[in-house]
Amino acid sequence: MSAGPGFKPSELIFAPTGRCNLACAHCRVARGAAELSAEEAIAFMDDCLAGAEAGLPAVERVGFSGGEPFLRPDFLEAVIAAAVDRGLLFDRLMTNGDWWATEGELRRILGRVADVGFDGVLGLSYDAFHGQDRGRVEIFLKAWFEATGRRDGVEILSVRAEGEGGAEPGSLEDRAWVAELSRLAESLGGELEFAGGAAASDGAVGSVVGPAPASAAASGSYGGAEPQRIVDEARRRRKPADPDDGAGLSIPVLRFPRSYGADEAGSARAWSAQAWFEDDYCEGPGQLLYVHPDGGVAPCCGFANERPELILGHIRDGYAALMKAAARLPQPRACYELGLGARRAELEAAGVRFPGKTADICLFCDWLCSKGLN
Numbered sequence: 001m002s003a004g005p006g007f008k009p010s011e012l013i014f015a016p017t018g019r020c021n022l023a024c025a026h027c028r029v030a031r032g033a034a035e036l037s038a039e040e041a042i043a044f045m046d047d048c049l050a051g052a053e054a055g056l057p058a059v060e061r062v063g064f065s066g067g068e069p070f071l072r073p074d075f076l077e078a079v080i081a082a083a084v085d086r087g088l089l090f091d092r093l094m095t096n097g098d099w100w101a102t103e104g105e106l107r108r109i110l111g112r113v114a115d116v117g118f119d120g121v122l123g124l125s126y127d128a129f130h131g132q133d134r135g136r137v138e139i140f141l142k143a144w145f146e147a148t149g150r151r152d153g154v155e156i157l158s159v160r161a162e163g164e165g166g167a168e169p170g171s172l173e174d175r176a177w178v179a180e181l182s183r184l185a186e187s188l189g190g191e192l193e194f195a196g197g198a199a200a201s202d203g204a205v206g207s208v209v210g211p212a213p214a215s216a217a218a219s220g221s222y223g224g225a226e227p228q229r230i231v232d233e234a235r236r237r238r239k240p241a242d243p244d245d246g247a248g249l250s251i252p253v254l255r256f257p258r259s260y261g262a263d264e265a266g267s268a269r270a271w272s273a274q275a276w277f278e279d280d281y282c283e284g285p286g287q288l289l290y291v292h293p294d295g296g297v298a299p300c301c302g303f304a305n306e307r308p309e310l311i312l313g314h315i316r317d318g319y320a321a322l323m324k325a326a327a328r329l330p331q332p333r334a335c336y337e338l339g340l341g342a343r344r345a346e347l348e349a350a351g352v353r354f355p356g357k358t359a360d361i362c363l364f365c366d367w368l369c370s371k372g373l374n
């Protein structure tokens with residue numbers, strides 16, 4: 001029985017390389033020697049566009065991930081130019097912002113990417129796990145603002161730091177990192193704003209660096225003060241009728257709990273949720289074609305997307321063949337048609353016992369793949 005929407009990708013994400021200048025503790029990207037060529041990526045883009053004309057789901061956006069995609073500036077330049085030529089829109093270009101050796105190199109590469117027409121969002125992964133130097137992040141962001149002429153084209157994506165005792169938001173380490181974020185905001189000429197509109201100047205950071213209220217750890221926020229965006233006065237003063245000139249500083253901060261893979265030390269913590277995940281048929285990280293550096297294509301950017309059970313085929317197989325694979329392979333079908341919540345109920349009825357309950361749907365997906373329960 002199909003309860004879900006089925007697999008209908010609307011976006012292409014290219015991961016041109018698995019290489020990265022950082023080595024984050026929570027990274028799950030395979031560091032193989034494979035590198036995606038711009039020619040193959042563009043040919044696949046064309047095949048997807050032709051497929052849409054023949055009745056397959058329309059791919060409308062292009063994004064970039066990795067590894068560190070800025071280690072392949074030629075790839076970015078060529079594929080962005082091709083996407084602009086074809087009238088495609090952009091989603092996020094992910095980066096750790098820390099891949100450059102000199103400011104000259106940084107400005108040159110960012111300038112090329114902006115000049116060739118990238119007008120999507122720069123997704124900056126910045127948190128205690130990445131451990132970037134704040135001063136270098138400031139230089140990176142200012143160079144991006146200069147290259148694009150806007151101060152509102154970046155999002156910070158951030159995994160909450162962990163205390164010694166576990167992944168509790170509000171742990172000392174997390175509060176220290178939020179204080180770091182507040183300092184970054186100041187160095188950019190803005191301030192860190194918290195959920196509910198409280199700002200650093202209202203004393204919110206004081207509560208961040210002080211003892212965490214018991215309610216803060218319980219609610220997953222800082223006593224109702226979860227960091228939400230970096231913003232300046234110019235942006236705050238903006239009116240809806242003002243021109244969209246990108247003059248005001250606005251950087252949304254999106255924070256997530258740490259995810260654990262099925263085979264990873266620490267996954268027991270992720271299996272101790274009070275309630276099961278909400279089955280959304282992978283609406284957030286799904287409905288896209290994620291092209292790995294070796295040309296393998298997964299149906300999502302969820303962290304299990306390197307599992308063989310989720311690989312639909314190779315870009316050289318073509319869009320139509322990949323769509324047929326998505327309709328045939330058990331794990332993509334379980335995710336997009338049956339729903340992993342229903343799959344869980346099926347397995348439970350068949351006597352399968354899980355390590356606990358998890359709120360992380362991708363961990364559940366990863367665990368199913370690791371156990372061959374597809």
Ligand code: SF4
Nearest residue numbers: 020022024027067096
């Ligand atoms: S920056 Fe991203 S790709 Fe690089 S090591 Fe960290 S998590 Fe992995």
Ligand code: SF4
Nearest residue numbers: 282300302304362365
């Ligand atoms: S549940 Fe599986 S298919 Fe869905 S987004 Fe997560 S890893 Fe991808």
